[in-house]
Amino acid sequence: MTVDTPVNGTHEAIKAGLGLDHRAMLSKSAIARPPSAIRSLFPQELIPGMLSLLAGKPNASTFPFESISLGLKNGDKIDITGSDLDDALQYSATAGLPRFIEWLVQWQHKIHGRDIVRKGDQVKDGKNSWRVTVGAGSQDLLTKTFHALLNPGETCLAERPAYSGILPPLQTMGINIIAVEGDREGMSPVSLEDILANWHTNVSTRDLPFPKFVYTTPTGANPTGTTASEQRKKENLDIARRYGILILEDDPYMFISFQGLGEGTPETRRRVRTYWSLEQDDAERYGGTGWVLRFDSFSKVLSAGIRVGFLSGPNTILDAIDLDTSSANLQPNGAAQAMVLALLERWGIDGFLRHCDTVAEFYQNRRNNFEQKAQKVLGTNNGKQKAVAEWITPVAGMFLWFKLKLPPTDEGVEEGDSFSLIGEKALKNLVLAVPGVAFMPDSKTTCYVRTSFSLIPEEDVEEAFQRLRKTVIEAWQESGHAMP
């Protein structure tokens, strides 16, 4: 293995096959953050026989709640009562309710094949140590990860286009976001390697600190709807490991994948392996695991408002994130975790996977209708009209990313600008889509728009597209150019 680029102070370690030095990757504020004097003693309370005078926990007997009763749409009822309720309503571990954490660790084992080696109540295996922490959705954990890893003025890589939610926290921190180009399968290894290999000579990067991570949404990406194959992930992971950067795998749409849906059972159906799973292959050669931070979310398959997501990754980085949590909000919402846990315990992983497949089927049907109408109205409709848009068929998630055929802008942007189109003409025509610039780390002008097929009533889709088509045609008419 050769690494020609000094990275993050870990060059020698990587060259020697020792893996990433996670401590060396932490931001100054993460290193300076003192542990909570009280919370750091919480685990000791669990020692058998311990008499704790420790925390200022309110006495749960004074809480007015008798139970949390969940009624499921299939008619089932789940009641959270007794000590489960007390735990849910009480201050608890910073990473999350211990039983919930345990469940999530088992989940990572069963779904992604991650090895578990236990020491105490943590998952540890020397260099391959990893654990799980819970947050108020994956957004919470993404932002905390940025704080844990980056100092103002430092650099990261993000696929272009990227989930727009990562941009404000990074921009506010003054982070240089270098865009990795995408294609039909999302983040391109050619672009990734090109950026990293030429970092110190390329005029746009040579004066910047070497990046610590690359951010990607590998399944049903928001906004592009693209999904990376296993081969694609292997290539990107290989590059990340050769250059000594982390992969931030933000994968909230993993369980809304249409690939392999209906083949076999939900438990056995073929699923594309994740970066989190793949980093176990060949791990010894790269000094162990610890190259991937994986963000999971219950928002898309259980509830978005419940605000429960979780992060899996190397202990050192998760420890820094937990210190952030302990100073920002002490812990994730216990009642919300207890609700998810109660459901997962009732269903088991297999039941959860079965539920996810019904969700995936729902979105697949919507995708089919949406795309069929798009073909009819925005495409050529079997050669009967000029297309005003093109797109890649999404095989997961809830987004369709249209490349609109727009007139060139007055500033000379050949492919046109969807921002002014949506902000002015589309609004007037009563149709809305998100202008693509919202997903561009560098605010690059673009002709793309993101549309979502998750909510719009199926019978309104055709009309929405008619309005979009009208909007595009008006733009050409007003531009004075002939539409090709």
Ligand SMILES: Cc1ncc(COP(=O)(O)O)c(C=O)c1O
């Ligand atoms: C790619 C991506 N990451 C993260 C999030 C945030 O999810 P959560 O609700 O878990 O915070 C979203 C929400 O739309 C998303 O699309």
